[in-house]
Amino acid sequence: MAEHSIRPFVAKGRTTDRREHFMTDTRTSLTRRDWMRGAAATAGLLAAPGQASARRIAPSDRVNVAIIGAGGMGAQNMTKLTGENIVAVADVDFGYVAKAFVDDKGLARPERQLLKQAYDRAAKFADYRRMLDSRKDIDAVVIATPDHHHAIAAKTAMEHGLHVYVQKPLTYTVREGRKLLDLARRNPKLVTQMGNQGHSGDDGRRVVELIRGGVIGRVREVHAWTNRPVWPQGEARPAAVPKPAALDWDLWLGPAAVDWGYNPDYAHFNWRGWVPFGIGSLGDMGAHLIDFPVWALEPGLPTRIETRHSRWGGDADIWDGKPPADLGSYPLANITTYQFGHAKGGPITMTWYDGGLMPPTPAAMPATARMNPDGGVLYIGERGMLMHDTYGEKPVLVGEGTAARAAAVPVSLARVQGGREGHEMNWIRAIRGEEAISSPFAVAVPLNETMILGMVAMRADQPIEYDGAAGQITNLADANRFLDREYREGWAL
Structure with missing residues (x-):
């Protein structure tokens, strides 16, 4: 190819x-x-x-x-x-x-x-x-x-x-x-x-046009990966230290229902990996990477989600295979598999990798088409493959006849003035x-929900089956609590 x-x-x-x-x-x-x-x-x-x-x-x-x-x-x-x-x-x-x-x-x-x-x-x-x-x-x-x-x-x-x-x-x-x-x-x-x-970039919009235009045929398999986290994760919660004089720590905690003292491993940049404050690498980069398959393939909300991951942040000596009761930081790396049983063109499987993990290289992938270790998406279709970097950029087609088919696909999505920099x-x-x-x-909420469900499956510690119309996990009633959260007094939604 x-x-x-x-x-x-x-x-x-x-x-x-x-x-x-x-x-x-x-x-x-x-x-x-x-x-x-x-x-x-x-x-x-x-x-x-x-x-x-x-x-x-x-x-x-x-x-x-x-x-x-x-x-x-x-x-x-x-x-x-x-x-x-x-x-x-x-x-x-x-x-x-x-x-x-x-x-x-x-x-x-x-x-x-x-x-x-x-x-x-x-x-x-x-x-x-x-x-x-x-x-x-x-x-x-x-x-x-x-x-x-x-x-x-x-x-x-x-x-x-x-x-x-x-x-x-x-x-x-x-x-x-x-x-x-x-x-x-x-x-x-x-x-x-x-x-x-x-979502405003020219390259990403062209990716959507080409996928929808059938350039690589029907897509049944998608892989998305990122090098995140680049912040503390998979670690035990550190001891509190004096906060900077200018920081209002109580307001920073805001709705988080925890009584954690300040540590620079939380604020300002490092909060993403700590359970009360962020939703990890999926929250950070899923919006950029998962966006395009969700947009192009119109899969609906996932129907089954399973996450495999490294250890939660905590004391390894007392690890029992389950998240610690007082959740600290997220696992350093995870692989999350989404099944979309109601996708517009038929069932689709999408797999997410973070912590530096990446999908295996397909046998048909030429040596010159290497996956970017910083992040990217790979679509495997019946007539070829398409791969792009984070933000939908630098898309590459793999497969005989894909270039000719791509040339015949018309522009159908409006281009945003300034592209990605004009968002x-x-x-x-x-x-x-x-x-x-x-x-x-209307676009962002279903994408965001898909991302979050990966973290819900991680916390449930087993595969979850999801009814998107009802917004409910159907096979594990107790896991529905992870679709919501507790708020600190005075900060209710």
């Missing part, structure tokens, strides 16, 4: 009919009726009861934006939005936020100085709930907190009539995602976006009515 690069076939065209974009680009893994309701709600095409009020913003207007979680990824997002009015900033540690404007040597980063000036002018808050209650000039909110805050911050903002951009994973639990989707449907004028920027501004342009939204909650 021959290998062919498909990059020459990545078209830059743009569709002109917005209705066509929604028909081809925002399908979800729910039923068709649910999808139509969700897409229409996101597009602002249906009236809904209990609609939150949002200011009408013309194409010539600048959007008044607030940020929750202003350092780290939040600063990356907001650097793209300095052309708007950044009116308010909420963060629990402005000492950490200040580090976003300098490099490792303490020198000013030129590309961040406009953002620094905007932050300097903006109103400052430690508690985002107070910001949302007190500031009446906000139109839209970017949420870039640790995972355990996402749903509460997004729900609160939307109930105030604000458009929301929420970093991935969209939520910490399945129940939270479904609540946000319901809220989006009931408030159709609010523009929602998840921060899986690859944040796509949200702004959608708020102004200039461009269809890329990854609204």
Whole structure:
């Protein structure tokens, strides 16, 4: 079998009919009726009861934006939005936020100085709930907190009539995602976006077109992998140490129902691997990698999920094969197998690998088509294979005749202005009515739910069978508790 690069076939065209974009680009893994309701709600095409009020913003207007979680990824997002009015900033540690404007040597980063000036002018808050209650000039909110805050911050903002951009994973639990989707449907004028920027990329959209166009034939098997975690995981919980003076640790804990003292292994970047605060590598990279098979193949929600993994973080001397009662960090590596029994084109198996694990190389794969150890996706079809890197980039076709078939597949998905780097501004342009939204909650919630179910299977410690319509695990009643979580007093969703 021959290998062919498909990059020459990545078209830059743009569709002109917005209705066509929604028909081809925002399908979800729910039923068709649910999808139509969700897409229409996101597009602002249906009236809904209990609609939150949002200011009408013309194409010539600048959007008044607030940020929750202003350092780290939040600063990356907001650097793209300095052309708007950044009116308010909420963060629990402005000492950490200040580090976003300098490099490792303490020198000013030129590309961040406009953002620094905007932050300097903006109103400052430690508690985002107070910001949302007190500031009446906000139109839209970017949420870039640790995972355990996402749903509460997004729900609160939307109930105030604000458009929301929420970093991935969209939520910490399945129940939270479904609540946000319901809220989006009931408030159709609010523009929602998840921060899986690859969804706006040209390469990824071409991948979807080629898979749907039958270039590699019917796909029954998908493999996705990542080099994450690159943070502490598979480790015992460390002892508490004095927190930085600028950090409000109580607010950082927020809804997490644990009484853990501060340790730098949790905050600021390292929280992803700790069970009360993040959902591990699947939460971090699943939104970028699983996105494309879910989008292209329309498999619906998984019907069976099983996770095999290394040891949970804890004391190895007392390990008994089950997660410790007081869960600390996630296992260092896992392999999760998803069965999609109701996929549009027939059953599909998708396998996820993290912790540096990778799938075996198919016998038909040429030596020149090596898997990227940092991350990627491999689709195995009846007439060939397609492989791409994280974010859908650098797609490569393998198989005789695949290049010719790819050349014949027309552009059917609208291209987002700026591609992957334009994901944040796509949200702004959608708020102004200039461009269809890329990854609204109608798209993001089923993807997010698929990711989270891998973590649910890990915690259940055995395969789970899932009824997506009911949102219930059917073979292990006790595991349904992992679809939800306990909240600390004062932070209920």
